[in-house]
Amino acid sequence: VSRRGVVLGVATLACVACVPASEPLPPAGAFGFVTEPSPATRGEPFVTSDGWTVRVETLVLQIDVSATPQDTRRSSRRSETYRIDASQSAEVFARSLPVGPASGTIGLSSNYIGDGSYRYEDRTEVLGVSPEVNARFQVPADGSSYSTGTYRSTNGPSLLLVARAEKEGHVVQVDLALEIDGQDSGASAGEVVANGFTAAHVHVFAEALFTDASTGMLRFDDLAAVDDDHDGRITGQELVSTGTSTSCPGCNTSSSGVGGPSGTSIFAAFRQRCDGLFGP
């Protein structure tokens, strides 16, 4: 009986087939960028043409990476959003691209936060950002409570900048969490390989945020003038609400969405400067 039982048991076990293994996926890979911080972005002080010594203490960027395969019949554009500590190198990419030639861009982006009735769910990939700093991206960007105009942001920040500027004993602290309209400011092309990451190198230039667009010179006086209450601290609220004129060739105040006082605002100029954040 035991032998028959064993045989029967083995036969029964043999009848129980196995779950089939995973089937191979279509060959695909990722295309994107490896960001490299400039010395200023890493926190090294630099001196502006108007005599300020500026040190970037924190620069966190929310960026969108998009990649488009050359053969769009096989796949469409892919994009992914990251939040990175710009002072460190980071790999950011768009995935699931078919093997072959592709091109990609990188630029600032922001998340829709809403006014409280919408359940915001942050699906951004966060790289090297502390929870405390990351929390600044879970609420609307600075200036959303700006009450004198019609502008009301319901988006989170694209950029968090904490910097310290000093000139002749006068210290100004910059603390901005701003939404910047996304414009692809870096572009590259390459060959996507199966299960691999094709990367282009892009530098992050924090000093671009302090560069006068018309002269190409580093400046801080215009930002320092934003400190309306003279408390030595420049906030996003002050930046958005200040109508200080500054040179900003190409700034379009209507498209910038700034509803503050008419004219070229420092906020519009600052947004324009963000285009220079990424460079080869």
Place this chain on the structure above:
Amino acid sequence: VTSLSRARRSIPSGTIASSPRGGRERRSASRIRLAVAFTPPEPAKPEAAVAPPPSAEPGVAKPAAVADEVTILGSRDPVSSPTQQRIGRAEVRMIPGAFGDPYRAIDILPGVIPIVSGLPYYFIRGAPPSAVGYFVEEVRVPYLFHFGLGPGVIQPALIEEVSLHPAAYPARYGRFAGGIIAGQLREPATELRGEAQIRVYDAGAYVESPFADGRAVAGVGGRYSYTAALLSLFAPGITIDYRDYNARVAYAINDDVRISAFAFGAFDYASNEEQGVEQVIFASEFHRLDLRLDRHTATSDSRVAFMIGLDRTRLEDARFAQNRLIGLRGRHRVAVRKDLDVEIGADVLVELYGGDLPSRFAVGKQDYDDAFNFFSPRTDTSSGAWVSATYYAGKAFELTGTLRGDVFTSDGKIAFGPSPRATMRVPLYRKLAFLGALGIAPQPPAFAIPVPAVGYRGLPGGLAFAYQKSAGFEVDLPYRFSLRTLAFHHSYFNLRDFTRDRSNIDITDVSPPNGSPAQAYGMEVYLSRKLSERFGAFLSYTLSRTELGSTPDDASRVAPFDRTHVFQVGGAADLGAGWHTSARLLVYTGWPTQERRDPNDASGTAPVTDQPSGSRLPGFTRLDLRLEKRWKFRKAGYISFVLEGLNVTGTRDIVGRRCGGSLGCRDTYFGPVIAPSIGVEGAL
């Protein structure tokens, strides 16, 4: 009966070691000594009155009694609980709609609230299916039914009884907040026995036989579905296949000690052929091997067991997941005094999860994150220890206190879940007893529906806790009816509950939010006369309410799957000449309406679901029937022809309602789930 006592002396081997049939029987954990005075029958009275003999004393009409001592062997069930409900195998067979499956039969019990008719997933006292644990002989089962809703994966011939523990479970069970459903295996056979079923869509059998002069027993069984072959006739591109196996071997080393191995497993496979390529929709399998050493003496009951298991699953568009399990458990229960039993125990389960993780560059971020959560390698552990004491204060008077604690680890996270429990059964008056239970039950995050090898990594959200309270009465009524009625209040905290919004259920969500507190309260009534009697009947009624909330961002409301009334009445009859029949009527209240408007519909013309808010969808009524013709042979053998039908009237569950301007209101339905079964069953 002149005296009744609980014996402590060890029973001589010769008294019980050999059964009358020559096989070996397990020694009981306790025994009762019953002293009986047998009175010889009076001599037949003569036709004519005869004067009593001169020696007879006045007033003593009968001869002197002949005293003897009879020992009745029986084990005090160490896992019994005053608030548990049990269904034995003889009853299970007669429950229409259960198809002889003990685990499916538990839905006749009060407190068990069906999601929809025909689905063997239940809310138990407000707890969702993911909070209910299923066990067979103390081994957790990943799933009990093929494809989650089909035939059972454990052969009914192996199961002696199934118990529902809705609160303050016996100490050896834990890690589930909503209830425990535990099956108990039959004692190993003392002679060749077996059962088989042949149905339209599958066949199953289990055969067990003693050998080695009755010291050892081996059994094997399984179920095989031929739905794949049947479907190929009607739908050539679709494959639905399932099978399972059960086997055990036991060997009695001596009168006290037995070693045994129990193995079971199942395989499910569904695919669809598209453009000549077979696409796997779902494939899953699990295997368990439990090796045990049991020792039973007159005053103690011990078990040490080692379990290994393998789970594998493949879902559509997802990856192959695997979980290897290793478990070790031990318990020792001893009667430290005549009126005090103590049990200590511990168990450890290590789960090694893994799977085919795709390249993180080749799939989208969400897909990769989902795959990483479910398929990347990790090790989860669950460890528990307990001490439990039961004090028998008098006849049928027992108080049990338990301290249990479980530690869970996953992906570097650790959590501790204390689980104190207390139960009592207090006789009040003759056949009336008070039943009470209090308990705390922790649970790690659980998948909405148990899927082998798929679970959450890192204990997201931490442990959930249930606070269980129930009290009631049990009374024995005339004609062998019994009535049990209990009131309960259960609270659930931090439970990952997928059933909070009927219009938005995503069981694959890798990080479902922790729910706000929920509570369930109500009353259960169970009136029954065993269905295994010639005429049996039951009435089961649950009056309950489950509420969600409230927190500042989650207002208090009735749970979307709440059913106020669940009423069942049924009966079984032995009609004679081998004919048996049974019927069951199930009635339950509809779900609360869940009014939902399209937020983007400024005009207000878009359809609205479940209008008006605050009312309920229509209820549901179902009739199940069973008819059996049995031919007996030998002593216990039989062959039966069985006709059985679940929902013979073809009623549909109403699961929603949409109301739109010109359309009026239109109900949405589930089903009807109709399960007819024509089969032949037999036993040796």
